[in-house]
Amino acid sequence: MRGDRLISILLLLQSQGRMTAKELSEKLEVSERTIYRDMEVLSGSGIPVFADRGKNGGWSLVDGYQTDLTGLKESEIRALFVPAAPQLLDDLGLTRTSEDARNKVIASLPAAYRESAKDVWSRIHIDTSSWRGTKEKIASFEVLKNAIWKNNKLNILYQRGDGQTNHYIVQPLGLVAKGSSWYVIAVKENGDIRNYRASRIQSAVSSKETFERPVDFDIAAYWKNSKQAFIKALPTYEVWVKTSREVLPRLSFSTFFVRIIETASTDEKGWTRVKLAFDTKEEAKRFLLGFTDQMTVTEPEELHAEILRMAEAAVAHYKK
Structure with missing residues (x-):
């Protein structure tokens, strides 16, 4: 422990310059007396540390003493x-x-x-949290982390996307952060590797039984392939619409899972033909109806008719 602290003192003095015993003690969470003893040890081992007395004094290193990382651009x-x-x-x-x-x-x-x-x-600052500061609750995150480092099997109670809960015995290989959400990558009992959203793990119990981690497992490569496979498997419902010039810039910032596939011609009235893709027809109907008279469905024809019926139903409802 002292060895680590001595290295920390040395590197702090190199990066910060002169520091008082009080500053060092607060930074390293030890007493000032401990810092003075550490300085004696550093000095006795040949490290050129010295103290300046007085109001602006403190501990520092002889000018030019440092360990360089060379060759970095x-x-x-x-x-x-x-x-x-x-x-x-x-x-x-x-x-x-x-x-x-x-x-x-x-x-x-x-x-x-x-x-x-x-x-x-x-x-540069990287913030993966949401605007409203909501954070997924993970009931057994410490258990998950410890099992991953120690190669312990886990008995988990997992809630699937359809709401059903199942017990699984898994071999946890690692954690992946997607945005602000965590996923546990684990091997099932049948040997398949699966992704488990950590916030859906309702409970996790670490087993004393360990497992052999696959030697050639690369979590970054696995996640890349898994993500590509997931995207390809997503259902797609494509729609052609005409949008007003006011709406077009807003499509890229929609909160719905909508993607612009193609932007075609613009007519003399400023309406632009756009091909959009949704996960499902229901998502498409809810999204398109929200733009009222600023967007018109041109293809498929049956969707145009369904949105018209939805609009008529809404009018009838609010006239009651």
């Missing part, structure tokens, strides 16, 4: 220091560890590159 340094999503780090319990690792890496950079690395933090 400026663009590589920027890529290295792009911040991770705070919410995901917090979910994994790695917020403090990430900060410590970042300090260690920046301390080992050549002095000329340090400001460039720090500048990334003031220019």
Whole structure:
């Protein structure tokens, strides 16, 4: 433990410059007396640390003492220091560890590159949380994480998309964050690899029984292939519509799962033909009806008739 702390002190002094014993003790969560003892150990091992007395004093290293990471390009340094999503780090319990690792890496950079690395933090921030701050509740996240690191089998109670719940015994291989949602990648008893949305795992109990992790399993490659297969399997319902010029820019920002497939010609009145794709006909009807007189279905004809009946039903309902 002391060895880790001594390295942390050394790297903090390299990255921050002069620091008081109080600042170091607060940063490392130890007493000031412990910091003074650590400084004696560092000095005795040949590390050139020295103390400046007085009001603006503190501990520092002899100028030029540092361990450099050589061979890094400026663009590589920027890529290295792009911040991770705070919410995901917090979910994994790695917020403090990430900060410590970042300090260690920046301390080992050549002095000329340090400001460039720090500048990334003031220019780029990644936020995967929703606008309203809602967060999926995961009942057994700590159990899931521990089982993944220790290769323990899990007995889970899982709620499927149709609302049914089933018990499964699985071998957890890893976690994937999709946006702000977590998925557990695990091997079922029949050997198939499946994705389980962590928020749907109602309970998880870790078994003492361990399993052999597949040597060649690459979670990034697996997720890429799984995502592509999922997208291909999604149902598609395509529609041709005519939209007013006011509506067209809004289509790309719809909250519904609608995709623009093709944009065709615009007539003299400013109406543009657009081909849209939805998951289902029901989604298409609800979406298109919401635009009232600013969008007209041209194909398929039966959808045009169904939306007309929906509109007439709405009018009749509100006239009651």
